Amino acid sequence: QVQLVESGGGLVPPGGSLRLSCAASGTFYSIYNMAWYRQAPGKQRELVAIISRSKMTNYADSVKGRFTISRDNANNSLYLQMNSLKPEDTAVYYCNADNRGRPLTDYNNSHAGNYWGQGTQVTVSS
Numbered sequence: 001q002v003q004l005v006e007s008g009g010g011l012v013p014p015g016g017s018l019r020l021s022c023a024a025s026g027t028f029y030s031i032y033n034m035a036w037y038r039q040a041p042g043k044q045r046e047l048v049a050i051i052s053r054s055k056m057t058n059y060a061d062s063v064k065g066r067f068t069i070s071r072d073n074a075n076n077s078l079y080l081q082m083n084s085l086k087p088e089d090t091a092v093y094y095c096n097a098d099n100r101g102r103p104l105t106d107y108n109n110s111h112a113g114n115y116w117g118q119g120t121q122v123t124v125s126s
Contacts, residue, residue, distance in 0.1 A: 002026040002115045004095045009120030016085050016124070022078040022095030022117055030099040033113060034071055034078045038091035038122075048093070049080065050107050058104050062088075085124045092119040 008020040024031065035050035049059045049069035057069055068081040078095055098113025107113070 002031060002097055002099065004097060004115055004117035006093065006095045006117045006120040009093060009122045011123045011125065012085055013126050014086060014124055017081070017083045018085065018122060020080040020082070020093055020095075020120060020122070024076040024078070024095075024097060031097045031115075032101045033098045033104065033107070035096040035098075035107060035113060036069060036078075036080045037094045037096055037109075037112060038089075039094070040088075040091040043091075045094075045109055045112075046091075047107055047109050047112070050104050051078070052104055056104060058107075082122070085122075087124045090122060090124050092121050094119045 003025045005023045008018060012018050032053050033050060036048040037045050038048050039045040047060060048063055049067055051057045051069045051071050066084045070079045095117035096113045097115040
């Protein structure tokens with residue numbers, strides 16, 4: 001079992017930055033891919049960014065060049081650096097992890113890893 005706890009959300013003005021963190025506990029050694037998803041009210045869950053154990057990454061087109069996903073395998077942590085934030089980035093952001101060794105291209109808005117955090121709210125507003 002893996003437990004995921006997100007932190008770092010909050011209220012930020014347009015153009016600002018935030019750094020989300022996800023602390024993992026449990027059998028972390030079994031985790032292959034980790035990702036950040038987000039869901040805004042009334043909208044479908046969206047895959048934001050994903051990173052493999054070997055640190056290969058993929059990003060949603062809407063965040064490319066603004067967000068950076070990273071992970072620290074030694075400290076069982078996942079991060080999302082978000083820069084140049086826009087009001088449309090407002091959502092609950094979820095940490096996701098998978099103990100199945102799947103290629104990154106398998107993941108999308110509908111197909112995610114099997115472990116979830118509780119989510120952290122990010123609000124971009126002036």
